[in-house]
Amino acid sequence: MSPFLIILNLLIGVFAFGLFATDIFVNAGQVVTGHLTPYFLTVCKPNYTSADCPAHQQFINNGNVCTGDLEVIEKARRSFPSKHAALSIYSALYATVSMTHVEFWL
Incomplete structure (x- = not known):
């Protein structure tokens, strides 16, 4: 060689x-x-009524409020x-x- x-x-x-x-x-x-991607809220499609958070904050720290596709949400969390x-x-x-x-x- x-x-x-x-x-x-x-x-x-x-x-x-x-x-x-x-x-x-x-x-x-x-x-x-x-960290969350900028489009995380669009992917998550949160149900704010069950989130127990004020509407002006709109911070999602509970994973149970997301109604979107779970695989896409996981990718959006790992950006x-x-x-x-x-x-x-x-x-x-x-x-x-x-x-x-x-x-x-x-």
Whole structure:
């Protein structure tokens, strides 16, 4: 096997490992610290009469008042940190670091 293919396999392997590790940590961060999306009230479709909250506040902290699709509501709750932004930043940093150190591999 040529040295170029060995280096290419190494670079792709390290990139894939880091990409999956970033994905796992961002998923964990979304589950633990997820903030509501701006369209959460539209997705939730809350029943304000059973929420026991004043109409001027409209803050939903009880999950039982949502009448929308449960799967869409769960995705709307887990919007931050953004997985797309995290994977983009990882890819950009990896490309920058690997291209600046490519002479080390050759």
